[in-house]
Amino acid sequence: MIPPVINPGDLNRRLTLDAPVDTDDGEGGVATSYQSVAMVWAQVVPLTAHADVIADSVGASLRYAIVVRYRDDITTRHRFADGDRVYRILAMQPAADRRFLEIAAEEFT
Numbered sequence: 001m002i003p004p005v006i007n008p009g010d011l012n013r014r015l016t017l018d019a020p021v022d023t024d025d026g027e028g029g030v031a032t033s034y035q036s037v038a039m040v041w042a043q044v045v046p047l048t049a050h051a052d053v054i055a056d057s058v059g060a061s062l063r064y065a066i067v068v069r070y071r072d073d074i075t076t077r078h079r080f081a082d083g084d085r086v087y088r089i090l091a092m093q094p095a096a097d098r099r100f101l102e103i104a105a106e107e108f109t
Contacts, residue, residue, distance in 0.1 A: 006067055006100050011041035015066075015080040015087075034079060042080070043067040044087075066103040070094055074101065 018034035025031040047063040064087060066080065080087040087105040095102055 006043070006095060008069075010043045011067065011069070013042045013044050013082060015040055015042045015044075015068075015082050017074065018079045018081055020077045036081075040068045040071075040080075044082070062107045064105045064107065066105050067095075068101050068103065070098055070101050074103075080105065 016036050017038040017040055019037045021033050021035050022030045023033070043066070045065045045067075047065055066087060068074075074089070074092065076089045076091065078089055080089070085107055087107050090104045090106060092101055092103040094100070
């Protein structure tokens, strides 16, 4: 769980914030790609893992709590990247003092 008091020194991972870019796929649909919009310092804490079945393929969904300095431009359509790891944002809420943003995310492996 996220500690009740967040120490800015605990933001020790540099993540890339990626924003979705939707383009016409030529067949009436939309293709979504991602573009890097910012580098942020974050605290990434592993929470749980559980098995998932996606398209008849068994995998694991790893859950994380991610804390970054408060920003009002992050939505659940954004994602974070850390090298080869990609974290999909599930939910978020400002910390009690609104200095930080607490994010529930998952990584598929």
